[in-house]
Amino acid sequence: MCVLVSNSLLIERHFIQIEEVHWNYAPSGMNLIQNRTIDEDEEASIFLKRGPQRIGAVYKKAIYKEYTDATYCKEMLKPDWLGYMGPLLMAEEGDTVVIHLKNLASRPYTVHPHGLAYTKGKEGALYPDGTGPMLKEDDAVPPGKVFSYEWILTKTHSPTSDDSNCVTRLYHSHLNTVKDINSGLVGPLIICKKGTFSTLSYTNAFLDFFFFFSFTVMFLVSDENMSWYIDDNIKKFVSDPTEGLKDDPNFIESNKMHAINGFMYGNLPGLNMCQGNRVNWYTIGFGNEVDMHSVHFHGQILTALNHHTDTISLFPAYSVTAKMVAQSPGLWLLACNVNDHFVAGMQAFFKIFNCYPNVHETKPAYKLREYFIAAQEQVWNYAPNFPKESEAQTFVSNGPDRIGSSYKKVRYVEYTDSSFRKKMQWSSEQEHLGILGPVLRAEEGDIIRVVFKNKASRPYSIQAHGVQYTIDQDGTLYNNRYKASFVRPRTVHTYEWTVPHGAGPVKGESDCLTYLYYSAVDSVKDTSSGLVGPLLICRPGSLERGMQVKEVIH
Template identity: 55%
Template sequence: MWSSSASLFLLLSSVTTVSCITREYFIGIKEIQWDYAPTGKNVILNKPLKEDEQAVKFLERGPQRIGSVYKKAVYLEFTDATYRTEIAKPKWLGFLGPVMSAEEGDVIRVHLKNMASRPYSIHAHGLMYNKSNEGALYPDETTNAEKQDDQVDPGKSYTYLWILSDSHSPTKDDTNCLTRAYHSHLNAPKDIASGLLGPLIICKKGTLDVYGDKAADYSYVLLFTVSDENLSWYLDDNIKTYCTQPTGATNPLSPSGQNPSKPTVPNPQQLSINVDKEDEDFQESNLLHSINGFVYGNLPDLSMCVGNKIHWHLMGMGNEVDIHSAFFHGQILTHLGHHTDTVSLFPATFTNVEMTADNPGQWLLGCQVNDHLIAGMQAWFEVKKCFPHVHKARPTGDVREYFIAAEEVLWDYAPSQVNHGTGKPLNTDSDSETFFQTGSNRIGGKYKKVHYVEYTDNTFAVRKERSPEEQHLGILGPVIRAEEEDTIKVVFRNKATRPFTMQPHGVQYSIEQSGTLYYNELEESYTAKKLRELKKETRTVTPPPAALVKPGTTHTYEWVVPKEGGPVKDDADCITYFYYSAVDPVKDTSSGLVGPLLVCKKKTLKNGKQKNVNKEFHLLATVFDENLSWYLDDNIKQFTKAPNTVNKEDEDFQESNKMHSINGYMYGNLPGLTMCKGDKVSWHVSGLGSEADIHGLYFEGNRFIYRETRRDVINVFPHISHTVMMEPDSMGQFEVVCRTADHYQGGMRANYTVEKCSMFSRQSEIMLHSKTYYIAAMEIDWEYSPNRTWEQEMYHGLINSPGKEFIDKQEKFIGSKYKKVVYRQFTSNKFTQQKERSADMQHLGILGPILHADVGDKVNIVFKNMATRPYSIHAHGVKTDLPQIKETKPGETQTYTWYVPKTAGPTEEQETCSVGAYYSTVNVNKDLYSGLIGPLVICRRSFARTFGLKKEVEEFALLFLVFDENESWYLDDNIKANIKNPAKNIKEDEEFIESNKMHAINGLMFGNLLGLNMVVGDKVYWYLMGMGNEVDIHTAHFHGHSIDYKLSGRSHRTDVYDLFPATFQTVKMRPQYPGTWLLHCHVTDHITGGMETVYTVSEKEKKGFFG
C-alpha cells in the first residue's frame, strides 16, 4: 500500500499551487428495474405503444420479447457514507448517474459503494488520476496494490481521487465548461450497456456556483445511445423475468392458463432460458434507441422560458450504429463557436452547445438518423412564455419570397447509362450492375420520385427554369438564400398525390409554422377555450396546416434568420443547411424531397445570389433507400418484369434499391461541375439518410478551406452540412467521391472540371527544395497478433477472449497471419537494402514510413513494385503533373513526382504539421485492404527542420482501420495457405467473413502495437488517421491525458477524437503523468475486436550537477 499512498501524495501535491476545493460524492451502484417508456405511449404521436407498429417491435412483451422494462445497474448519489439517504436527481437524467462537476484545480473525491450483485468500478474522462484511481482494468504493468481501484466487488467500497488539472481543463478558446463522462471500466462495453454511465462537467476557475454554471439559466445533459440490452450483464435475468412464455414452458404468469391484461412479474429462478439469444429479431428488439434511457418522447421535464440561456451537455455512447445527429427544432445553437441546429455525436463523443430559448411551444429534439427516428430516439422540450408582456423585435431585413411545389417525377440515377469510372455500361459493369440491372425482380436505375420545383409566382403556372450553373442540383430543390435578419416566405403548393411539407434547418419560426408532423398542443386562444368549455367539449388537437399540406393545397411558410444566428466572423459568407418534407421525415426524404438553404452574412447577397464567389455548388451525399420510398410499390409495378413475384423483404432486392448518389446521380453522371482555374468556389455539402450514411467527400486535385483549416476531405452525416471554400489551382478533370469503401464502389462518385478561362493566370509556385524517397511495394506475411500475452491477461485467459473468432486458426478460419502487401523504404534506387526502422518508428506496424515534406518541396518517389500485381503510390493534398496516376507493373520502377505548394500545407491557424495518407490508386479499396497505406506529413517550412538542427516533436502516426481481408487481393492465397479442404462457398459463409475483419491500430490488435514511448514534458504530435467503410467510426480515446486540436484558429481540448473514412488530424499532447496508459477505440465492437493498445510515459531522467 505504501507505493499507492506515495503516489496519492504526489498527485495531491501537484495542485497545491492552485487554490481549489474538494468536491465529495458518495456514489452507490444499485440494480433497478428501468422502464424505457413509463407512460405506455408514443408521446410524440400521442398513441398507445401497442397501436404503434414500430414501437411494439421494441417495447411489447411477449413469449420471446422482454418489453420496455429491464433490470439495470445505475450510479446513485447519497448524502453520506451511511448510504441510507439517496439524493434525488432530476427526472430528465433518466438512468444516468448524478452530475459531477469541478473547476480547474479542484479535487473530486468519489466514495463508491457497490450494492450490486457483481463487481464494477468508476473511471473518469477528462480528469487527472494516478494508477490507483483510474478505475479501469487492463494490463498496465501496475502492482496489485495499484489495481484495487479496477474492481470493486459486491458489498465493498473504494475511494477514488481525481483532480481537474490545467492540462485537462478547458482551454482559453473553449467554452467555460466542457462535457465529459464517467463509467464503469471493468468490462467497459458490458458495464456501460448495463447502465453504469454518468455526466461529468469540467469548468474554468470561477465558473460554478451552488446551482452549477453561473452563465446558464438551465443546464441539461442528454445521452444519445442505442442501449444494447443484448450486451448487458443482466440479459438472462431479463429474459427470465419479462419474457411471458420462454420456449417450451407453460405461462407461469396466469395459473388458470389465461393471459392477464397486466401480468405480474414471475420469479426468475423458476424459469429456464429457452429464448434464442442469437435470433436477429430478438436481438433487434433489445436495441433501445434512447435519450437518457427514454424512447418515443417519454423523456420528462425539459422546460425553460423564452429568453433563457440554456447549456446542453451532449453525450454519445455505444457501437457502430451510434452515429447521431441531434436536432433541436426551431432553435439556433452555438457549437465550438459556430451556429447550427444539429450536432453530430458518436460513441464517447462529449460536447456542449449553448442556446437562447426562443418561440414558445413544445419543440422536438431527436436524432435525425433514419433508423433512429423510426425506433423512437426523440423527445421534446417546452419553451414557455413566462413574461407575456415582453415582445420580440420584428426582423429588420428583407423579405425573400419563393414559390415551390412538390411534384412527382420519373428520376434516372444515371442518364448516360455508363459508369464513367470504367467506361462500361452500367448493367454489365461488376460494381454497378447490382443497382442498374433490370429483370423480373429488379427495378433498375429509374424510379418514380418526388422533388421540389421552383415557380415564378403563386399561380404555379410557369416553372422557373434552371440555369446552366444550376444543372448540378439534380434531384435537389431550388436553393433558398437569406441574410441575417431576413424573413423567408415560401409559398408551397403540393402537386403530388400524398401529403408533404417543408421543414427547414438553420432558421427560426413559430411553433405553428413547424413542418414536422407530431402531437403538438398549440396554445389555445382564450375565446376558443371559453367557447369549448361552454359547449362542454373536450379539446381536440389537430395538426397545424404547416405540418400536413394535403395534395392540391397550398401553405405559406414564414421563417426568420435571427440576428447573430448566421455565419460568424471566421465562417464563409454563407453557411449551409437544407429543407425537407417531414410528414414522415424518413419516407419523405427517401422519396426525394430535400433542397439547399443558405444563411448568409449581411450584405453578401446581390439579387438573391452570393456576390463574393464565382461559382456555387451544392452536393448532397446520401444512400437513397428506395425501399423506404412512398413509391416503392409503384416502382415495382412499373419497372420489374414480374411484379407479383417480388419479395420486398429479400436482402438482394433491398440492396439493389440503395442508390449511392450525389444529388441523385451515380457513377460520374452528375453534370455541371465546371469552374475556372483561380475561381473562388463555394461548395455546400450535406448528408442525409441512415446509419450507413457516413461520408468522407474527397476532392481530388484541389484542396479547400474549412473553418480556417486546409483539407481535401470533408465528413458529412445525416442532417449535417458544411461550407468549404476552394480556389482551384490544378486544371483538368478530377473526381469528387465518397471515400467510404462501399459508397465509392456503389457509385457515389462525380467529376468536376477546372478549365483555363483566362490568358492571365497566377504563376505557379517554384519548388526550391527537393527530396527523394525510395519506396517499394512488397508482399509479406503479416501477423496481426504476434503475442497474445496482453490479450490473455485482459480477458483472464484466451478461452474467454472475444479475439478468438478473429485470431484463432480454426478449421474454417485463416487465423491472425495474412499475406499482404506493404510500402517499405529503401536506401537507394538499387532497392537492395531496406532502411531499418528506428525505435521511435517501431509503432508504425503495417504502415509505410512517415514521409515528410515542407511547403515548397518537390518530392520524388522512386517506386519499385516488388509485388505480383500492379500498384501505384499517390497522396492526399499533393500536386501532380497529371490528374491520372499511372500504375506500376510488377517488377518495374517508376518515379512519381509530388509538388507541395502553399495550398497543400497547413494554414497559419493549424498546427505546424498536418497529416494525410499515401496509398495505391489502381483499385483504391482492394489496394488499401491489401495493406498499401502510409502517413504523409506536410509542414510549414521551418529553418530548424530544414537544416536538421533539432527534433522539434515526438511523432506517432496511428491508423484506425478494420482491415477487411475479404476485400484483399490475396484472399484466395490466404485461404489456400491456411485452410485445408475449404468449402466451395466459404467466401459466402458469414462466420468466415466476420473472422477476416481485423480491428487494428496500424495493423496490430490486442495490445500488440509497441513503441508508443515518451517522456514527461515531451511535445508530442499524434497523427491520427481513419480509413475504411461504414463500420469505420473510430473514437480514439487516450487514458491519462487530454489532447488539443485546432479548428477555426482556436485550440480545443478533449480526450476522445472522432475518426471516419479519410479523416486525418494532428492532435497535440504534453505528457505529464508517468505510467502505461490505455489507448483504444471507444466503439463497443472495436474494443472487443481488439482495437486497443497502450502508450507509456516515463519520468524525465534527472541530470547530475554538471548536466
C-alpha cells in the same frame, strides 16, 4: 455531496452507490411523439411491447445513485431529465473530486472519469497495465465493498481559452466497459474554467446548473443484449423463452433501445424552459459503431464549437457543449435525425413557456425573400447515360426482378409566382443539383417566405434547418398536427422563417452556411422519395456581393 475547502482549492466529496433497479424506457406506455399507445404503434412495439419472446420496456439495470453522506441512507435528489444516468458531477480547474463508491450490485463494478487526472491506483479501469495488487483495488469494487477514488481537474484538462466556461465530459464503470455501460453505469461530468464559481458559493452554482436551464442529454443505443443482466431479464419478463432465443435476430433487435437519457418516444421528462432563457445543452454520445447521431433542436439556433447550427453531431465517447437562447413558446422536438434512430424512438420534447409577458423574440430588420415551390411527382432516371456494357448494369438495367435506373419520385420544383403555372428555368450552372430542390438563400436579418403547393398525390411538408419559426410552422408531423406539418394534395401552405442576427457564419467561416430543407410528414419515406433541397444562410450583404460566384451543392 460534501464540499471542503483546502488551500483555496475545492475538495468535492460524493457518496455514490451502485444499485440494481428495474428501468422503464417508456413509463407512460405511449409513443408520446405520435400520441399513440405502444400497442397501436407498429415501430414502438418492436422495442417496447412485452410478449412470449419479448422483454418489453422494462429492464433490470445497474445505476449510480448519490447520497448525502457515508451512511448511504438519504438519497440526493436529481432532476427527472437525467433518467438512469448517474448524478451530475461538476468541477473547476484546481478542484479535487473524491468519489466514495459503494457497490450494492450483485457483481463488481468501478467508476472511471473522462476529463480529470488520476493516479494509477485511482483509475477505475481494468486492463493489463503491469501494476501490482496495491494498485489494482480500484479496478474492481466487489459487491458490498467501498472504494474511494480521487481525481483532479488540472490546467491541462480544463477548458481552453477558446472553449465555453464549462464543457461536457462523462464517467462510467470500466471493468468490462461494453457490458458495464449497456447495463446502465454512466453519468455526466461538467468541467469548468478556474473562477467559474467564484461569484457564487459552490452550492448555489451547483443548484443553478441543476434547476436553471442547463440540461445534459446522452444519445445511446443501449444494447441490452450486451448487458450483464440479459439472462435475468429473460427469466423475469419473457414468458415462453424458446431455445436459441438470444441468437434470434428479431429478439436481438428488440433489445436495442434507442434512447435519450434512458427514455424513448418522447418519454424524457422535464426539459422545460422559458422564452428568453439562456440555455446550456451538455450533449453526450456513447455506444458502438451505430451510435453516430445528428441531434436536431427544432426551431432554435445554437452556438457550438464556435459555430452556429441547429444540429449537433455526436459519436461514441464524444461530447459537445452548446448554448441557446430559447425562442418561440411551444412543445418542440429534440431528436436524432439518423433515419433508423428516429424511427426507433430516439426522440424527446423540450417545452418553452411564455413565462414573462414582456419578453419577446428579436424581430429582424428584414428583407423578405419569397419562393414559390411545389411538390411534384415524376419519373427520375438515376443513370441516363450509362453504357450497356458497364458493370453498373447490376443497378441500372431493368428486368423481371429489377426496377432499373428509373423510379417514380417526388421533387421540390420552383415556380415564378403563386399561380404555379410557370416553372423557374435552371441555368447550366444549376444542372448539377439533379434531384435536389432549388437553392434557398437568405442573410442574417431576413425573413424567408415559402409558398408551398402540394401537387403530389399524398401529404407532404417543408421542414427547414438553420432558421427560426413559430411552433405552428414546424414542418415535422408529430402530435402537434399543425397544417404546416401535413399539407394535403392540391392545397397550399405559406411558411415563414426568420434568420436572426447572429445565426450566420462566424469570423473565419465562408460567407454562407449550408443547411437543408425536406419534407417531414414521414421524414424517412419523404426524403427517400426525393423531397430534399439546399438552404444557404449567409452574412449580411454577401448574396449581392457574391451573385457571380459559382456554387456547387453536394
